[in-house]
Amino acid sequence: MRRRTGLAMAGATALVWGEWLNWRWSRSLVGSCGGATEAVVVLGYRNPRSTANFVNRWRVRAGIRSVCADGGKGTLVIFSGGATGSYGAEAQLMADYANSVLGFDGPVLLEDQSATTWENITNVIPLLEDVDRIKIVSQPAHALKARAYLRRQRPDLAEKLVRADDYRPGEWMIGKPLLASYGLWTLRGLKAEERKVAP
Template structure:
């Protein structure tokens, strides 16, 4: 699950929605799964991954396997620094907002096409979930894709 910058102290709504998507995206018949939370301390002194883990373990009651990547400061970092955790995975889901997922998937395809072959879509089957945020997500997502393509390296 890819993090989004948090103000100090608490998990923001964007990350709470991403956690819900990630939980829903686990394969129901998988023998095991690992939730990887990726995000460094971008807008706070506490890494996004740590705030997300506390929310998963607390209010969401998740008790399964969990790993944290706490150094990333961009989407490209999220993907690059997550690669060691993805080695050997049968199924990889990059849970985020739809356009952010596309950007992260493209980073993974360019960096590790062998791992990208295991990409599966996140579960976004909640039509009205966060409907009030979708216009802003679309604008931010399109701008992120535009910048990534403009820079050529997909760094954004």
Template sequence: MKTALTSACALTLLVLGWGEAEHWLASKRRLGTAPRDGRREAVVVLGYRNRGKRINAVNRWRVRAGIRSLGGPEAVLVLCGGQVGGARPEADLMAEYARVLHGYRGHLAVETESRSTWENVRNVVPLIEDADHIKIVSHSLHAEKARVYLWRQRPDLAARLVRARDYRFGEWLPVKPALAVLGRWRLRRSTAG
């Protein structure tokens, strides 16, 4: 009995550690090579399917991660997402949360038409073209997928990609393994061919 419990604990720690490592590595991949100088920064926050009239927990977390990723003197928070799961665009719900419930007072832009990650990236281009640095915020493997799409659609802008602060050790720890499995599968599909 004691050996089985020890084995189960060891396996749990191994799986949690693997999920943590996958997210940490993904947060550092597919970044740009452009010089790090410049003042203008765009922090792009990708929405997550919001089914109700109120912002869901995932989108609240992503907004907070986007705000903590802001760092440039001329930074803009760009919120993305259309009416994917509910009546209101995800970007509008996230903007309301950022302003009203989180107290964000900085520059903010919304993209409310996209219904997929590919469309998020495509539709956000006019809002980030002038940025010297671009950060994409989501869970780490989803953000990496969006960076892959930006490299495909606009390599000139992808060269300006820098690391966001969406990865934090231990944050979302219980779900990171599942997000890593799903993220790796979706990333493999998006990079095939």
């Protein structure tokens, strides 16, 4: 009985820890910038097949709901990711999913050359110059890493970063402890100021 109780408590603690870390990461390096125009940058994930995989489908849905959160007026969606197999670029696969499955018909641009998160940011920068607000969409740890990279490459554009709708309480809950553990590993190179939570 004690063992089962201990395991249940450990499991509950892991779920709360994973939820808290993902919540925290979703609120780091973002502000409350206003303005009429925005770009929602959806980052791709390894996709060596002819259709968007599970992770990319979720990222597209999170990107589209990030548009809908503000009514979508003046919003440009940028899908970013190059080819990781023989089936085309992640950006194109995500755009196809957004259009054919989700029925999204808003303005879209593709950045289809990137192979790393650093390249994602480098290659979308020219597309961000004229917008008032920038949302970067991915799992919270990955999105934070991308925001930190934008801050390193173009601090002036990083001032335009606002929250995307890529964190929701309870979503991916069972997987969040694993995502949190992996996130801690991938974010180990970030500085303390790059982990600062927005007020």
